[in-house]
Amino acid sequence: MAEMEVERTIERLFARAPELGDADVFAERVQRRLDRGWAARRALIGVAGLVGGVIGASQLIMSNLFSRAEAASSESARVLTSGVRQLAPQAEWLLNGPAGIEAIWLAAGLAVVAMGLVLTRIIEEI
Amino acid sequence: MSRSERHRLSSLHDVELASLAASGDRQAFGELVRRHGSAVRALLRRMGVNAAEADDLAQDAFIAAFESIADFRGEGAFGAWVKKIAARVCMRRAQKDKRLRARLEANETPETPAVVDPGRRMDLDEALRGLADAERLCVSLCYGAGLSHAEAAEALNLPLGTVKSHVKRGLDKLKARLAPEGEAMEGQRGNG
Numbered sequence: 001m002a003e004m005e006v007e008r009t010i011e012r013l014f015a016r017a018p019e020l021g022d023a024d025v026f027a028e029r030v031q032r033r034l035d036r037g038w039a040a041r042r043a044l045i046g047v048a049g050l051v052g053g054v055i056g057a058s059q060l061i062m063s064n065l066f067s068r069a070e071a072a073s074s075e076s077a078r079v080l081t082s083g084v085r086q087l088a089p090q091a092e093w094l095l096n097g098p099a100g101i102e103a104i105w106l107a108a109g110l111a112v113v114a115m116g117l118v119l120t121r122i123i124e125e126i
Numbered sequence: 127m128s129r130s131e132r133h134r135l136s137s138l139h140d141v142e143l144a145s146l147a148a149s150g151d152r153q154a155f156g157e158l159v160r161r162h163g164s165a166v167r168a169l170l171r172r173m174g175v176n177a178a179e180a181d182d183l184a185q186d187a188f189i190a191a192f193e194s195i196a197d198f199r200g201e202g203a204f205g206a207w208v209k210k211i212a213a214r215v216c217m218r219r220a221q222k223d224k225r226l227r228a229r230l231e232a233n234e235t236p237e238t239p240a241v242v243d244p245g246r247r248m249d250l251d252e253a254l255r256g257l258a259d260a261e262r263l264c265v266s267l268c269y270g271a272g273l274s275h276a277e278a279a280e281a282l283n284l285p286l287g288t289v290k291s292h293v294k295r296g297l298d299k300l301k302a303r304l305a306p307e308g309e310a311m312e313g314q315r316g317n318g
Contacts, residue, residue: 003297006297006300006301006304007269007297009304010250010265010269010297010300010304011269013249013250013304014169014172014250014266014269014270015165016250017164017165017168017169018164018168019164020163020164020167020168023160023163023164024160026159026163026164026167026181026184026185027156027159027160027163028156029185030156030159030163030185030188030189031152031153031155031156031159033185033189034152034155034156034189034192035152037189038152
């Protein structure tokens with residue numbers, strides 16, 4: 001046999017591997033290892049998320065955020081009340097218009113449907 | 127996995143299964159393992175690894191293949207790709223496990239070489255048993271796993287010239303032992 005022919009014959013013989021009797025058992029073993037690895041990874045991500053959450057929450061508490069938020073919210077409430085007072089005449093006009101409260105509910109409903117469509121699209125993209 | 131799901135997966139091409147596996151479908155990868163598991167295990171055994179250790183290494187190779195399945199672009203055969211991974215996994219293990227390395231790379235001709243009965247077809251496994259361990263390993267890496275001589279030298283951490291001479295000697299011995307096989311194959315081609 002020529003050198004090239006020998007090489008090709010040996011390559012062919014290597015490619016002609018016998019099918020082992022326990023091929024399915026072997027495949028199941030690999031599958032189990034993959035599943036175990038996947039479960040371990042998910043658990044690790046969960047634990048990491050929990051630890052991150054606890055650290056984040058403790059940081060919020062330590063930074064005295066709630067008392068600051070309370071102070072900010074009383075200030076915001078004051079601003080909001082004055083804003084509503086200025087808007088009240090226009091709101092009355094809207095409510096007393098030809099469509100009235102139904103138009104507002106319709107607009108809100110359409111907004112919810114639009115949000116739903118956007119969310120569905122985002123989920124599909126992911 | 128349901129029977130219909132298994133049937134669906136078994137009808138898909140390797141490249142399609144690899145693509146599903148790349149998107150996280152472990153069942154699709156399981157089908158690839160079912161198809162190519164025996165070939166990978168046989169290669170490792172032919173390299174000189176014992177059956178139990180070969181199965182262990184083959185599992186590691188398939189796990190490594192799943193981890194890097196996105197790198198498989200379908201340009202070559204999946205079987206060839208995973209065999210290369212298996213050969214490298216085996217060589218990496220041998221770097222750490224001196225016992226395995228010594229067994230794989232011993233430069234000794236077996237005490238009971240395969241007996242050649244002229245006119246009888248000899249199978250590759252039988253013929254490989256007649257090679258020294260290092261020759262068998264180099265031939266298996268180059269012709270079974272599809273590594274180039276340079277890649278095999280790198281995987282074995284041996285000089286390129288040493289690998290080439292192991293391959294040459296191994297091929298010469300296989301040529302002598304497999305001559306009836308080669309003639310039979312030529313005859314089959316002629317008839318076909």
